[in-house]
Amino acid sequence: MPDIYVIMGDRDVKKSSTIRALTGAARETVFEVATEEGNIDVFIKLSSLQESGEEPEEFINEVTDGGYSHVLISLWIRQRNEQLPDGLTYIHRFLDAGWNIRQIVVLGAEELPYELPQAVENVHYIPDAENMPTNQIAHQIREWWQWL
8 A cells, every 4th residue: 555645735835846846846757756764756746636626536546556655745734615625535535545644744834623533643734834945845844754
């Protein structure tokens, strides 16, 4: 089952630019990332799944069909429209599929408006992300995630 890394936040808190700064990826792709445990190939989605219009089940099928072991995505914290769920719903569906939520970083908030499942242990917050340079955000995340 894949390991999932998640950047969460509402609109305009630098989720996509943080993913680009973390990986160097300019589009959806598989990108090799150096970690303290060795290099890993990470399937990257730059836009949040809600912004891309992907339902949780669609994304689960995409990752499963692609055979990806490591995935980096972003999610909106809150439901933006009635068509796509909030970030918590995606996380629950990923856990139900047997996925491992390795890390979550929340940008632009000091806490979430809901409680995450117990299986999600590694959550970090960068409440002032809107006022920070993206490379500084990425530097902090690399330390937490042990990415080089």
